[in-house]
Amino acid sequence: MQPPVPLLEMRGICKYFGSVKANENVDLTLFPGDILGLLGENGAGKTTLMNVLFGVYSPDGGRILIEGRPVRIRSSADALRHGVGMVHQHFHLVPCHTVIENLMVGRPGRSGRLDRRGTLDGMAEVERRFGLALAPDALVSELTIGEQQRLEIIKALVRGARVLILDEPTSTLTPQETEGLFSALRSMAAAHMGVIFISHKLNEVRAITNKLMILRRGKVSATLDNDQSISRRRLAELMCGREITPPAKPPATRGEVLLEMRDIHTGGTSRGRLKGVSLQAHAGEILGIAGVSGNGQLELAEVISGMLAPTTGVFRVSGREVTRPSPRRVQQLGVGRIPEDRMGTGLITTLPLASSMVLPRIHEKRFSRGGFLRQGAIRDFVKEQMQRFDIRAPGPEVRTGTLSGGNLQKALLARELAWDPLVLLAAQPTRGLDVAAARFVHEQFLELRRRGRAIIVISEDLEELFALSDRIAVMFEGCINGVVPIEEATVQKIGMLMAGVKEAA
Amino acid sequence: MIALRLEPREHTPVWLNMLLPLLAVLATLVICSGLIKLAGASVMAAYAKLFLSALSTRFNLVETAVKATPLVFTGLAVTVAFRAKFWNIGAEGQLLAGAMAAAFIGARQGLPAWSLVPAMIAGGAAAGALWAVVPAALKTRYKVDDVVTTLLLNFVIFYGMMALLDGPWKDPLSGYPDSPDIRMAAEFPILLKATRLHLGVLIAALCTPLVWLLMSKTTLGFSITAVGENPRAASYAGMSISGVILLSALISGALAGLAGASEVGGLHFQVMAGISPGYGYTGIVIAMLARLNPLGVIPAAFFFAVIITGAEAMSRATGVPVFLADVIQGTALVTMLIALLFNQYRVRLRRVSHE
Numbered sequence: 041m042q043p044p045v046p047l048l049e050m051r052g053i054c055k056y057f058g059s060v061k062a063n064e065n066v067d068l069t070l071f072p073g074d075i076l077g078l079l080g081e082n083g084a085g086k087t088t089l090m091n092v093l094f095g096v097y098s099p100d101g102g103r104i105l106i107e108g109r110p111v112r113i114r115s116s117a118d119a120l121r122h123g124v125g126m127v128h129q130h131f132h133l134v135p136c137h138t139v140i141e142n143l144m145v146g147r148p149g150r151s152g153r154l155d156r157r158g159t160l161d162g163m164a165e166v167e168r169r170f171g172l173a174l175a176p177d178a179l180v181s182e183l184t185i186g187e188q189q190r191l192e193i194i195k196a197l198v199r200g201a202r203v204l205i206l207d208e209p210t211s212t213l214t215p216q217e218t219e220g221l222f223s224a225l226r227s228m229a230a231a232h233m234g235v236i237f238i239s240h241k242l243n244e245v246r247a248i249t250n251k252l253m254i255l256r257r258g259k260v261s262a263t264l265d266n267d268q269s270i271s272r273r274r275l276a277e278l279m280c281g282r283e284i285t286p287p288a289k290p291p292a293t294r295g296e297v298l299l300e301m302r303d304i305h306t307g308g309t310s311r312g313r314l315k316g317v318s319l320q321a322h323a324g325e326i327l328g329i330a331g332v333s334g335n336g337q338l339e340l341a342e343v344i345s346g347m348l349a350p351t352t353g354v355f356r357v358s359g360r361e362v363t364r365p366s367p368r369r370v371q372q373l374g375v376g377r378i379p380e381d382r383m384g385t386g387l388i389t390t391l392p393l394a395s396s397m398v399l400p401r402i403h404e405k406r407f408s409r410g411g412f413l414r415q416g417a418i419r420d421f422v423k424e425q426m427q428r429f430d431i432r433a434p435g436p437e438v439r440t441g442t443l444s445g446g447n448l449q450k451a452l453l454a455r456e457l458a459w460d461p462l463v464l465l466a467a468q469p470t471r472g473l474d475v476a477a478a479r480f481v482h483e484q485f486l487e488l489r490r491r492g493r494a495i496i497v498i499s500e501d502l503e504e505l506f507a508l509s510d511r512i513a514v515m516f517e518g519c520i521n522g523v524v525p526i527e528e529a530t531v532q533k534i535g536m537l538m539a540g541v542k543e544a545a
Numbered sequence: 546m547i548a549l550r551l552e553p554r555e556h557t558p559v560w561l562n563m564l565l566p567l568l569a570v571l572a573t574l575v576i577c578s579g580l581i582k583l584a585g586a587s588v589m590a591a592y593a594k595l596f597l598s599a600l601s602t603r604f605n606l607v608e609t610a611v612k613a614t615p616l617v618f619t620g621l622a623v624t625v626a627f628r629a630k631f632w633n634i635g636a637e638g639q640l641l642a643g644a645m646a647a648a649f650i651g652a653r654q655g656l657p658a659w660s661l662v663p664a665m666i667a668g669g670a671a672a673g674a675l676w677a678v679v680p681a682a683l684k685t686r687y688k689v690d691d692v693v694t695t696l697l698l699n700f701v702i703f704y705g706m707m708a709l710l711d712g713p714w715k716d717p718l719s720g721y722p723d724s725p726d727i728r729m730a731a732e733f734p735i736l737l738k739a740t741r742l743h744l745g746v747l748i749a750a751l752c753t754p755l756v757w758l759l760m761s762k763t764t765l766g767f768s769i770t771a772v773g774e775n776p777r778a779a780s781y782a783g784m785s786i787s788g789v790i791l792l793s794a795l796i797s798g799a800l801a802g803l804a805g806a807s808e809v810g811g812l813h814f815q816v817m818a819g820i821s822p823g824y825g826y827t828g829i830v831i832a833m834l835a836r837l838n839p840l841g842v843i844p845a846a847f848f849f850a851v852i853i854t855g856a857e858a859m860s861r862a863t864g865v866p867v868f869l870a871d872v873i874q875g876t877a878l879v880t881m882l883i884a885l886l887f888n889q890y891r892v893r894l895r896r897v898s899h900e
Binding site: 098347366368371384386387388390391399408411415 | 762763764765767770771774775777779781782784893
């Protein structure tokens with residue numbers, strides 16, 4: 041019997057950015073039926089490699105072969121033509137259009153008209169083969185995140201993708217939705233397609249893939265079959281080049297209530313509009329907030345950050361009511377904030393790192409006097425924080441946006457922790473961070489907890505919440521659907537609460 | 546076949562930042578040489594006349610500086626506004642507001658002579674600032690598009706001014722639609738004998754480092770830049786977006802108003818229809834050419850002043866129409882915008898084999 045022809049081969053791929061070797065001699069082979077887990081720290085070159093495959097970057101060296109034939113991929117249209125589809129972490133959908141309209145974009149029928157019938161046939165085919173279905177005339181803006189992701193996958197399949205790249209696909213799904221995605225991926229593999237699955241979540245990667253490829257600093261550090269014998273620990277080591285152990289979590293010593301919300305409502309019409317949220321965060325505890333994205337976590341974070349004023353309800357920080365909330369007011373009361381959108385809300389990517397790091401405190405005596413900046417003091421402060429938090433950057437003057445995700449998050453943490461907040465709100469604090477950086481962030485939270493501060497962690501990563509939290513509050517449609525002490529929390533229990541099921545005692 | 550594609554840059558080298566405006570100017574001159582050829586003149590001769598005549602004698606040099614003065618003011622005005630992403634296309638109208646205020650104050654008989662010049666400067670700046678705050682307030686309060694309002698308010702004030710000049714404010718002595726001349730004591734002092742180098746030139750030269758100081762050394766400049774680069778992050782950090790935009794509009798309008806006051810006090814001693822041949826709009830091009838750096842405004846304004854003053858001489862000597870100066874200005878904006886693209890992207894050429 042002949043050995044099967046690989047569906048996709050990337051040979052000796054090199055990609056340089058100036059002196060940075062983002063990819064160096066990377067080989068990747070994908071056979072029909074493979075689900076390949078692509079692992080690596082941030083900045084290891086996973087995204088670059090996939091961008092080369094999807095035609096976003098042109099490689100500086102190397103070849104791509106599809107079913108044994110060399111191909112050139114210069115744009116995403118080329119990629120699709122060769123049967124390579126990609127589902128990005130952030131969806132590329134038109135929210136005000138329907139499902140089928142989104143599927144028809146970019147594939148006009150004859151004489152430029154939209155090919156509705158052909159697209160419907162394609163959808164039916166995808167449903168028959170992989171069990172992926174959506175109502176063709178549903179508005180995208182009314183789909184859940186899980187459904188939108190399904191639409192992205194259908195889009196790739198309808199266009200004839202035989203290789204599907206998924207970038208961090210599970211970060212926004214409930215455990216149940218994740219299982220649904222996995223069963224679709226398994227039927228794709230059974231249909232001799234190939235899947236490349238990029239993720240930081242080692243458990244999921246181990247559950248769904250049959251092969252693993254680990255990148256480290258642009259090079260392949262290991263390619264192996266995913267049999268269950270390989271330990272999480274070993275994988276983490278291969279990714280980081282050293283051993284990573286989770287930080288120890290001593291028992292909590294719960295103190296007084298530092299942040300309290302009673303029956304908070306917000307305006308608007310979004311699904312996540314808060315409809316009577318009550319919660320308390322105590323000194324010395326980490327309160328985890330779970331939930332499928334879009335169920336009010338964003339609004340909750342905005343209220344605590346002072347960006348969104350509640351329409352009714354009581355909001356107290358260390359016993360004092362926040363009557364006219366504003367970012368400045370909540371900061372004065374001692375709330376530190378790590379926003380979900382680090383680049384868009386937290387820092388200013390186009391300005392120097394130093395500017396980003398003193399942004400909220402620029403009017404304090406330490407950084408300005410009589411309206412004039414104390415640039416020396418600012419530089420010293422930033423240098424000091426860079427050292428303390430091991431922020432890897434050439435210097436305080438470097439443009440913020442050039443830092444890696446992990447370093448950006450450290451910069452934000454440093455900025456907020458430098459003022460010793462009473463309450464720290466962190467939204468998706470380790471999203472997109474590699475194992476080492478995530479561990480560092482977690483250590484900082486635990487250190488704050490030890491010092492008797494209250495930490496509120498909003499996360500879609502259940503592993504993270506289980507590892508950190510003392511209590512987990514679950515949001516559903518703008519309400520807290522239940523608060524579970526960590527001793528009683530199970531994935532099933534939290535998953536039910538996330539799906540809107542009220543706890544049956 | 547060669548394929549050309551753009552890739553985002555990881556970082557921009559410093560030398561490239563310095564070089565880009567020069568390359569843009571060079572490209573502009575190359576492009577415009579086609580028009581000179583069409584006009585039947587020698588490209589070299591025309592450009593030589595265009596540039597050298599403005600710089601040849603001491604008198605011409607001073608004239609160029611005088612011409613550059615309103616452009617420095619409007620260039621700075623646009624720089625401050627654009628840094629906050631307040632798209633002030635209205636420096637033209639703010640200049641007119643400043644000019645009208647200065648001409649009005651300068652003609653008051655009731656004021657003591659010593660107070661006239663300072664009052665004209667302060668009044669001009671205040672009028673420009675007020676006229677700029679209108680669109681800024683509309684933007685911050687009601688989210689009205691600032692490009693549209695600042696642009697259209699230029700016409701409102703221009704035709705308002707013309708209505709005044711044709712009616713109650715018409716100069717009774719000449720009968721032309723010009724305002725009455727300001728008092729002798731209101732004319733800006735001349736700094737260099739037998740030239741037109743007036744106080745306004747000095748003020749413009751002083752404003753440049755001041756604006757630079759404001760933008761790079763003060764908390765206000767810091768806030769303006771932060772709000773301009775990322776309003777959401779600035780607001781999250783506790784800054785007031787509306788407050789910062791209003792302040793930047795005030796400063797921007799005041800600078801444009803100074804341009805008007807300086808033209809009235811230093812050159813024309815009255816307002817008339819042609820008080821500004823589009824200085825406010827040229828200020829936009831200058832600010833872009835200076836890459837929104839206040840210190841870059843002076844060379845950029847000087848470059849334009851050279852072209853504007855030199856165009857007459859070039860036209861007389863070579864027969865190329867003076868309008869070439871306008872074409873050069875417009876082309877410079879386009880080439881500069883293209884140059885800014887290379888600030889963020891690099892071009893990669895690839896040989897492509899047919900499949």
